[in-house]
Amino acid sequence: MNLRPDRRLVLLAGLGASACATAPAATPALSGFARPRLAPIRMEMQRITRITVCTRPFRPAGPRLDVENVAGKRVVHNYGHGGSGWSLAWGSAEIVAQKALDGGAKDIAVIGCGALGLTAALTLQRAGAKVTIYAKERTPDTRSARASGTWSPDSRIADADKVDAQFPALWERMTRKTYGEWQHYLGMPGEPVAWTDRYNLYDTPRIVAAIPRPERARDPGEIHFAEYSARVRDLSPPFRELEAHEHPFPVPRVRQGTVMMFNVAELAHMLTRDFLTEGGRIVQTEFHTPADLARLSEPVVVNCTGYGARALWKDETLTPVRGQIAWLAPQPEARYGVRYRGISVISRPDGIVVQQTGTSDMWGVGVADETPDRAETEDAVRTMATVFARART
Secondary structure: OOOHHHHHOOOOOOOOOOOEEEOOOOOOOOOOOOOOOOOOOOOOHHHEEEEEEEEEEEOOOOOEOOEEEEOOEEEEEOEOOOOOHHHHHHHHHHHHHHHHHOOOOOEEEEEOOOHHHHHHHHHHHHOOOEEEEEEOOOHHHOHHHHOOOEOOOOOOOOEOOOOOOOHHHHHHHHHHHHHHHHHHHEOOOOOOEEEEEEEEEEOOOOEEEOOOOOOOOOOOOOOOEOOOHHHHOOOOOOOEEOOHHHOOOOOOEEEEEEEEEEOHHHHHHHHHHHHHHOOOEEEEOOOOOHHHHHHOOOOEEEEOOHHHHHHHOOOOOOEEEEEEEEEEOOOOOOOEEEEEOOEEEEEEOOEEEEEEOOOOOOOOEOOOOOOOOHHHHHHHHHHHHHHHHHOOO
């Protein structure tokens, strides 16, 4: 479930009664529904344990999944998934594994040890291939490990004006496959995948225009990010409007839903263990140019280098999208997430994730600097501290 569809609602506070009307709740409140007792999340500066920055690989045409011959190898590409690497990993792996196995080769190299590399390697293994992962970094040090961990299959996945006509259906195929695979990890020790409640908070009541709203003109250079969540609306529970008595938050409007979450640290550990247990190898190495592939013994290579493909493959179509996370000490008693004023707070087993996400998907686009910004973190923590301090208990 992607949280962004909320931004498509028309919020028009201050219009006359003739121009607008208050909309009914999306789902009627259950009779006798009591406000949940949510443990306040402690937004305190002294609880910050670290700050990490991730550069997500946005590619206007969508993920690169084609095949080419380089340095005597058959190379299958698998990168450029924007902010949707974990959410599309298994579906993407299925596609590239089929291409890698075409021709009958059974010895296959995978470059990269992030979400896409691990799932591609496991998929190939389970199809009968002998797989070696070659990577500069193990998973905990990759950009995949710095993800927020929310199911978000169309987060900056493509430019709607740059994709071909077949891409939406391809995206849906990858999404449904990945969603199905992650269901197998629910309820396992360490909670690698779990469902958690999320609350989207707004400073204005839900008011919708009675007349059609003209499409907003985009600023020059603004990307028309593709949004396909309506194609898979059946997969996840829908968000609904809450009445005031159904939530503790000090705002006039709240929407609540249940969202799939990845405990990335545990998930990466589990996938790595499965790959090694099933006969895989991980070799630490670094590639500086595509010609370096010639030193590999495997005839087929699956390239899962993420944003690193911009330098290695000279892929100038890759645009960096900067995302910073402040990690606060874990609170096991708080099992939910909140989004307010472009700030996301998610309680995970490995810590409280606090992230400035901005008011549009252009936040962080084109920024490759991975230096932590303490001021950005402190601003987010202060803002959310006021929310939890004023919440009803």
